Amino acid sequence: MAALRLRSGNDRDPTASPVEIEPLPYTSVATPKSGDRPSPGSRSRQGSNNRRNQCYTVEAPRLTLEWRALQLEVTVQNAQTKAPEQKVILEQLSGVARPGELLVVMGPSGAGKSSLLDCISGRNTAIQGAATVNGAPWNKHLKRFAAYVMQEDLFHATLTVREHLALQARLRMSGSFTREQYLGRVDTLLEEFGLAKSKDTLIGGWMQRGISGGERKRLALATELLTNPSVLFADEPTSGLDSFMAKSVVQQLQRLAVREGRTVVTTIHQPSSEVFALFDRLELLADGATIYQGKAAEAMPYFASCGFQCPTFMNPADYFMEQIVVVDTDVGGAERVRSLKEAWKTNMTQRNEAIEVVNPQDIHSSSTSGNQVAMAASGGNMDDFEDPRASVYGQISVLATRNALRLLRDKTALRLQTIQTLVTTVLVGIIFFQLTLDQQGVSNFSGAFFYVVTEQVYGASMPAIMS
Ligand SMILES: Nc1ncnc2c1ncn2[C@@H]1O[C@H](COP(=O)(O)OP(=O)(O)OP(=O)(O)O)[C@@H](O)[C@H]1O
Ligand SMILES: [Mg+2]
CATH class of the missing domain: 3.40.50.300 (P-loop containing nucleotide triphosphate hydrolases)
Structure with a gap:
């Protein structure tokens, strides 16, 4: 498998270290004339030492x-x-x-x-x-x-x-x-x-x-x-x-x-x-x-x-x-x-x-x-072409972070979810209060677990399904 390379120009060396590429300021991009256009994929300008302006992109196939x-x-x-x-x-x-x-x-x-x-x-x-x-x-x-x-x-x-x-x-x-x-x-x-x-x-x-x-x-x-x-x-x-x-x-x-x-x-x-x-x-x-x-x-x-x-x-x-x-x-x-x-x-x-x-x-x-x-x-x-996407663990971590940010910022949703969780907890608690460890109690435990799992799964996935 060819190594994924950081874009470094026409004369790129796959083993070369990352090259800083100075991006053209967005608002002042000059339109190349058709005659002097660089060939597709040709190098961008280099030279800035400003980390903020580094431009890292992945090697990609040309598709027609x-x-x-x-x-x-x-x-x-x-x-x-x-x-x-x-x-x-x-x-x-x-x-x-x-x-x-x-x-x-x-x-x-x-x-x-x-x-x-x-x-x-x-x-x-x-x-x-x-x-x-x-x-x-x-x-x-x-x-x-x-x-x-x-x-x-x-x-x-x-x-x-x-x-x-x-x-x-x-x-x-x-x-x-x-x-x-x-x-x-x-x-x-x-x-x-x-x-x-x-x-x-x-x-x-x-x-x-x-x-x-x-x-x-x-x-x-x-x-x-x-x-x-x-x-x-x-x-x-x-x-x-x-x-x-x-x-x-x-x-x-x-x-x-x-x-x-x-x-x-x-x-x-x-x-x-x-x-x-x-x-x-x-x-x-x-x-x-x-x-x-x-x-x-x-x-x-x-x-x-x-x-x-x-x-x-x-x-x-x-x-x-x-x-x-x-x-x-x-x-x-x-x-x-x-x-x-x-x-x-x-x-x-x-x-x-x-x-x-x-x-x-x-x-x-x-x-x-x-x-x-x-x-x-x-x-x-x-x-x-190497896949630059995050691993499954990375994806879960990003989604969890995003969800936490969303919840913390959306005060109404946070309040509603807190109230909903408290009410559900009290109701489930009352229904399944003081279960005994006999045949009847085990069956009730299984009902309680089923309810809690269903509530968690559907509660979390419904917003995604509805959107
Ligand atoms: N699934 C569909 N069922 C029925 N008609 C459809 C369907 N999909 C598209 N159309 C119709 O096909 C035509 C083209 O739709 P399209 O969305 O491609 O137009 P458009 O050129 O992108 O328009 P706009 O500039 O308004 O976005 C429209 O008349 C639209 O009503
Ligand atoms: Mg359209």
Whole structure:
């Protein structure tokens, strides 16, 4: 098994000691021009002696996602006839997401963006067609290298931002990194995502005011980036952010793709023209079908060739969305979208290269050293990459710590649980008071034990089941 290495650059030596890597400040990430982009996985800048700024990440395989003739249908009940019928959510989608590229899925609300992410990330397997990773279907080993930032986030309201990240880092990294190293990574991310000033603020929830919506979005992304996953799916990571922060987040995603050689697929609503310029590839969806798929820079000429010339000073993203958003009463709009769908199908059949099919030989030939390792089409040997996650004991310890913190901070829950425990204790005590050690007493003991165990197990697991 290859040893897990701390990221130290192109000329890395697997046996080398940890290298301090100075992270680029989050708010001043320069967008590399396509011409001078470093090769995927190339080294980050080094040199800082500041422990806080150390950046430790794990070696990860390079994963190429491919989907062909992907069709997603669900059975729904007809409102009038009550008969079950098939609803097509995704219609014959094909595409590819490569390491080193930022693929952005855009489309109107309900177009199928989240559904597409679910299918190509292996979360939804009830699909027709194929969705593969390096030529193989998703499996639990491959999923270890993927991270998904959901459209709706889910946090423990009573933890602070830093506590949340530190506990997640302990869960995900403590198997291979020291406490100092993974906490260093937490501090780096707090700074990169502009969360340093809120690090001691409670996250909060619907009962308790906490960090802002934008900060929640950034925290969700930072959590998934702790280990620099090979593949990152981010569903609407910029929704609710101001334009500056939205740009910073996309720059962060692009940096992850381009500098770290990771595969990044994201959905984005209403990008500014500056943000649009950061996209490598674009998938435009309308009604579950592809309107355009390819290099983002080539989308404008493609639309122009279809008779939709984007005005000179207009944001291309706004223009594309205007063409594909249809309201129910807009008959002309529906016809326009239908013609754009047809145009793409015709374009696909005319130009085979529109969808750049990845074949297994290409994946093998791109195998190089370091974190540019690509895996075989069969799925590769995942054992080559060490698992940095905490041991079972470590996981139990993290969960116990988190639960204790949650209980101590949530005064209402703590009071209720104390009262509930006292009442239960008194009731059980009264019912099973002064048991005798005869046949009848033993049977009563067994009843008492059964009750206590059931109460403990269900009492502890119900909140998790309900959530
Ligand atoms: N399980 C399901 N049953 C019925 N309809 C579904 C199901 N899942 C998704 N849909 C429908 O499929 C369509 C696409 O949903 P999806 O969540 O992928 O849209 P979206 O592009 O992510 O939208 P938004 O931008 O609002 O998040 C919607 O019309 C949705 O109602
Ligand atoms: Mg969605």
